[in-house]
Amino acid sequence: METIGFYAGSFDPFTNGHLQIVTKAAKCFNKIIIGIAYNSEKEVRLDKEKMKEAIEKTIKELEIKNVEVTLYSGLTSHEATKYGANILVRGLRNGTDYQYEENIAENNEKIFGLDTCYFRAGDLGYLSSSLVMELWKNNVDISPYVPKYVAKILKK
Numbered sequence: 001m002e003t004i005g006f007y008a009g010s011f012d013p014f015t016n017g018h019l020q021i022v023t024k025a026a027k028c029f030n031k032i033i034i035g036i037a038y039n040s041e042k043e044v045r046l047d048k049e050k051m052k053e054a055i056e057k058t059i060k061e062l063e064i065k066n067v068e069v070t071l072y073s074g075l076t077s078h079e080a081t082k083y084g085a086n087i088l089v090r091g092l093r094n095g096t097d098y099q100y101e102e103n104i105a106e107n108n109e110k111i112f113g114l115d116t117c118y119f120r121a122g123d124l125g126y127l128s129s130s131l132v133m134e135l136w137k138n139n140v141d142i143s144p145y146v147p148k149y150v151a152k153i154l155k156k
C-alpha cells in the first residue's frame, strides 16, 4: 500500500520548523501533501498563493521529490481523503502542542477513521509562525527562521 501523509497548517508563514517536519515525513512516507489551510476564523496575514510557490521552490531546491503543496478550505480530513492520504502529519514542539493536537487527532480518528503521525520539533521547537510575524512586523531580520524563498516574499 502507498503511504500518503497530509501535513496541514496555516503556514502563515512556513518556517524552518515546518520544513524540518516535511523533511522527516518525506523520508517515512511514499508521498507528503502539504495543505495550506484557509481558515475563516483565523486572520490571514500573508498571500497564500505566494506562500505555496515559496514552499514549492524550497522543496524543489532541496530535491525532495515526493512532496506536493495544495491550498484548501474546509475540513482537513475531507481534503486529505481527496488526495488518497491515509495519515495526517503534525509536528510537536511541547506538551501544549501535544494537548491541542491530541484532541484534533482523536476527533479525526473517531469521525473519519484517519490516524495522525507526530514528528518531533527538536531544536527548532522554539519557532512558531506567530513569532516570525512578530519579529517581521518589528523589522527584525527573519531570514534565519524561514526558508530563503519565504524570506523573499516577506521582504518589505
Ligand code: ADP
Pocket: 008, 009, 010, 011, 012, 015, 016, 017, 018, 021, 089, 090, 091, 092, 093, 097, 120, 121, 124, 125, 126, 127, 128, 129
Ligand atoms: P495551525 O494553524 O494548524 O496550528 P501551523 O502552521 O501553526 O498550523 O502549524 C502546522 C503544524 O506544524 C502543527 O502540527 C504545528 O504543531 C507544527 N509546527 C509549527 N511550528 C513547528 C516547529 N517549529 N517545529 C515543528 N512543528 C511545528
